[in-house]
Amino acid sequence: MTFDLIVNVAWKEEILDPAGQSTTKVLQQMGYAVDNVRIGKQIRLQVEAQDQDRALEAGREMAKRLLANPVMETYTVQVVEA
Amino acid sequence: MTFDLIVNVAWKEEILDPAGQSTTKVLQQMGYAVDNVRIGKQIRLQVEAQDQDRALEAGREMAKRLLANPVMETYTVQVVEA
Amino acid sequence: MTYEEVGLTAEEFTHICDQMGRVPNDLELGLFGVLWSEHCSYKSSKNLLAWLPHDGPAVVQGPGENAGVVQLDDKVHVAFKVESHNHPSYVEPVQGAATGVGGILRDIVAMGARPVALADSLRFGTDDPSQHLQHAVVEGVGAYGNAIGIPTVTGEVGYGAVYDKNPLVNVMAVGLLPAQRKISARGARPGSYLLLVGQPTGRDGIHGASLLASQDFGEGTEHMRPTVQVGDPFMGKLLMEATLAAVETGLLDAVQDLGAAGLTSAIAELVYRSQVGAQVWLDDVPCREPHMTPYEIMLSETQERMLLIVAPHHLEAIEAIMNHWELPHRVIGEVTEEPLLVIGTRDNPRQAVLPPEILAGACPLKPVPANGRDKGRQLVPSMPAFKPLTLEREWGLNVLGAPECKSRAPIYQRYDSMILTNTVWGPDHPLAVLRVKDSTAGLAIAVRGPGRYAALDPYSGGMAAVARVISLLATQGAQPLGLTDGINAGNPDREDVFQDLMALLAGIADASQALGVPVTGGNVSLHNETSGHPIWPTAVIGAVGRHSCPLEPVPDAPMAAGMDILWVGPEDLGLGGSIFESLYSPRLTPYPRANLTQLAEVLAWVTSLARTAPGIALRTIEEGGLFVAMSRAFIKAPEKLGITVKADDPVVEWLFSEAVGQFLIFSTPESTARLLEESPKSVTVRVVGQTTLDGALQFRAHKTLHYSREELERTFAQGYRG
Amino acid sequence: MRVGVISFPGSNCDDDTLNALAALGVEGVPLWYQQTELPPVDRLILPGGFSYGDYLRSGALAAQAPIMASVEQAIATQAMPVLGICNGFQILCERGLLPGALRPNVSGEFLCTWETLRVVSVPQGFVGLKTGDLLRMPIAHHEGAFAVEPGFLSTLFDQGQVFLQYSDPDGQVHALTNPNGSVANIAGISQGSVTGLMPHPERAMAQYLGSVDGRRFLKAWLGEEDQ
C-alpha cells in the first residue's frame, strides 16, 4: 500500500535562522506586526508499506538518517489521511 | 494578542523540484520504497492581531505577497492553538 | 487555433499559407508561432544586425551558431556569447536569472567548449521593489553559476527608473575548446539519431519565448506567469560534463542545446543548418507529466536538455557516457535525407510536416529604410550643455557614493569568482584577467552597457558601449579578439523605438568597424516596456581579448610615491549623460559623441604603452568621471600613499565628464618624459599630478578639495549620506 | 604518495584539487562516488563543490554515497588521513565523521572572499604548522557557519579539535572577523585522522592567484615540510 507522509523539519530553537530573520525584517518593513519568523522544511513523500505503522516507522527512520540533521534540526512525521 | 501561524508552502504540482528529485533518488539507493519526494517550506511566525480571524487574514496576505511566489507555489495558512 | 492566438499577424499567416501551398494545421501553426516570434526569428532586428562587422583575423565562427568562436592561439579557441533573460527575471527573479545563466552556458557547451567564465550585466529600477528584485536576481545568478562551478569573474550593474518594471539580466559566458575541435549544429547526417538528453520534458515555460519575451508587459500579464521554468544547476553540471565527454569522443554529428521554444527551435534550427530533414517520435520523448499534448511537448522550455546527433553505430558508446553521468536519455527521432521536419507518433506519424527552410528560414523581416544607418548618425539631439560654474567638495563624494559608482562587493561576493583557479584579476578590478592553463596567453574579459548614454542619443551610446570595452582591454595591452552584443530595447513596432534601435546599432557598427573588432554573436531582447514606457535602448557589449602576460596584469593603481599622473582624453569633454549631470542638472543632455578616428589612435597608443612601458599603472575613466577613477585608484593604492592633482578649467567638466577615450596613467618620472615625447600628435596627454606620501586625495583648483582615505573608502563602500 | 580525490555527482572543485596535488608533485587518483572499494591510496580528499546541487542540506545526500562506507572503514581500521574541503567538510560532518554541522551563513547569502585563518590546534599528522600560524585562503560557500550542540564547544577546544579560526590579518579573532557566523569563528576542525575546513587551499597555490598559503597547507597535510 502507498502512504503519503509529511515530514516537517525545523531548526532547533537555539540555531540561528538567517533566512527567517531577514524575512521577519522584510515583513515588518511591509507593515506587518510579525516576529520570530522561522523557516523550516515540509517534505512530502510517498512510501510503500504494509500498514500505516510501518509507513510511519520508515518515515521516522528516513528523517533521522537523512531528512533532518540532529545537530541543528528537529522533525515530526505524520501520515496524510487519504 | 499574539498568534502563532504556520504557513506551508509547496511547489505547484507541475513545477520541477530538483531537490525533491535528488532526495528521492538517494532515499531509493538507501533502500527505501519511496517516490515523489517534494520539498516545500514550513514557515512559523508570530503575528499581533485582534482576533484569530484577523491573524489568519494577515497570514494569507503575507503568504500571497511574500512567503510564496504564486507563479510556482501554493500555500496554506493555519493558526497553531496555544 | 487562430494565427492571432499563436502571436502571428495576418500578413505572416498569409505568407505561411502561400509558402506551404496549404493552410497549416493547429500543431503546425503553433510551431510557426514560436519560431516566427520576435525572440526566435529576430524579424525586427536581423536587417540591423547585418550592419555589424563579422570578420577578423581571429574569427573562427561568426554569428549564426550557438556562440561565436575566436582564436586565442594555434591550440586554443574561445567560444563566447551574451544572452538576456529579462522577462523571466521580472516574473520570477531567482529562477529567471538562474535559468538565464544555465541557458547561455548550454550555448557554449553546444559549441564543444568548456565554460571557464561568466560575466553579468544587470539593470534595475530605482523604486523599492527593484531592490528586492536585485537581491533575488543576484541570488539566481549565483545559485546557478556557483553550483555548476563556473566563476563569475566580472560584470556591471546600472540603475534608472525606466527599468523599474523591466529589469535587464544579460549574462555572458566564455568557454575554451581545442583548436581542432569542430562541432556545431550543422553536421547532422541522414540516418543518424536524435538523442535527447537531460531533464524529462514537463509543461514548463510553454510560450516563454513567443509570448513572454515577444510582447510587452502590462496589467494583463498575470495569466502568463505559469510559464516560468525552474533551473537545476545540478543536472546542468551533469549535462555539461556528459556533453563535453560525448563531444570529445569525436563520434557526434552535431550538438544543439534546447533553449527558447524547446524541441521546436532546436530541431528546426538543426535540420535547417544541416540541410536535412527529421522524423520526430513524440511517444519517445521522456515526459515528466502524463498526457502532454504534441504541442506541449514540442514547445516546452524545460531546462537542462541537450540534443545530440549520433550515427546508429556510435549510439552505444554515447549512451555509456550518459549512463555514467546518470542522465536520462532517449532516441526521439531520426535525421532524414528529404528536407522535411515530420513530427508525430507511431499511430499517427505525420501530425506536422514542415519544410525547415520555411519554418526556420522564411519569416519576413522588418525592412530597414535605405538611409537607416545614416539617419542614426545624423540625428544629433541639440540641447544647451550643462555647465556648472562653482565647485563643491561634497559633489565628489555624492558621485562616488551614487548607486552607479559605489562598490560592487555586495553583489560580486555572492558569486564564486575563483573556482577553476584561473582568475588572476576578478571582480574587484574593472575587467577580468584569466590565465589559460593550456597556453602562455591569457584572456581579458570586459562587459559594459551604458544605457544612460543612449537615452537621448542612441548612436552615441552604441559607440560608447563598444569604445568602453575596448578601452578596458587596452589598459591591459590585450588584443581584442571579438565582441558579443546584447541588444535590449522596447517594442520595435513603435516608430520611435525602432528609430532608436537603428541608431543604437549604427553606433555599435560604426565603432566596431572603426576600431577593427568583429562582432561574433549576440542576442536581441525587444518588447522591454511596461504600459507604454520603453527602457533606454541598452546595448550590453562583451569583449574577449588575448592577454600576453596574464600572470602579471598591468596594475590599475599607483604602487609608490613620487609617480607622475598623466591624463589622456579628448579636447571636448562635456557632462552629457554623466552621473554628475543626473545628480545636479535639471535634465539629461546628450552624451558627447566620440571621434572614432582619434579614439582608434588613442587606443592603439594606450595598448602599446600597456605592453611595453615599464612600471606604469593604467585605468580608464568611466562612470563618475576622473573623480571616481582617481578615488578608486587611490583606495587601491598602498595605504600611506596620497594623490595630489592640479585641476585646470573647466574644472567641473574635467572632474566629472564620462566621455570615452579618457585614461589615467601612473608612471615613474624617468618614464614620463619618454612617454610624452613618444605620444602621437593626435593624442592629448598632460601631466596632472603626482603620488605623494600624505595619505590623502587632493584636487587643487581655484580652491583645494581634500579627501581622507577613510572618508573615500566609506563612501565607496556604503554610499554617500550627506 | 597516492591521494584519492572523491568526486560525487555535482562536485566541482575536484579538478582544481587534482591540479593542486599535481603542482605539488603528488599523484592524485580520481575516485567516483559509486565505487564500493577504495583502490590502494595513502590519503583521501573530499573536494569542494555542490554535490547533489547542495539539495536538501549541503553534503547530506553525498554522505549516503556508496563510497562513504569504505571511507568510514578506512578511517576506523587504518586511521586513513582524510581531508574535507568546503563541501567535503560538510559531507564529513553529515556522515558523522567530524562533529558538528554547517548551517547557512549568517547573511543568508553565498559568500566568496579572502580570509585570514589562525591555527588553533595542529591536527594529527600535519607537519610544519604551529599554533598561531596565519594562512590566507579564500572561502566560497552558502552553508559554512559551523555549529555544535550546546555545551559541546568547550569539549572541542579542550580536546584540541579546533583547527582554524577566522581572524584579522594580525591573528586577532573577534566578531568582526567572522565572515559567516560560525560559532567561535571556527573555520576548520579535526578528529583523529580526519580534518575538515571551509576555506579552499587548492585555490591558493600561486601568488598570482592571490596567495601561496594553500600550497603550504596541503604540504603540511601531506606531512611534508614546506621550504
Ligand SMILES: Nc1ncnc2c1ncn2[C@@H]1O[C@H](COP(=O)(O)OP(=O)(O)O)[C@@H](O)[C@H]1O
Ligand atoms: N545582437 C546580435 N548580434 C550579433 N549576432 C546576434 C545577435 N543576436 C543574435 N545573434 C545571433 O543569432 C543567432 C541566433 O541567436 P539565438 O536565437 O539567441 O541563439 P540561441 O537560441 O542559441 O541562444 C546566434 O548565432 C546569435 O549569435
Ligand SMILES: [Mg+2]
Ligand atoms: Mg542555442
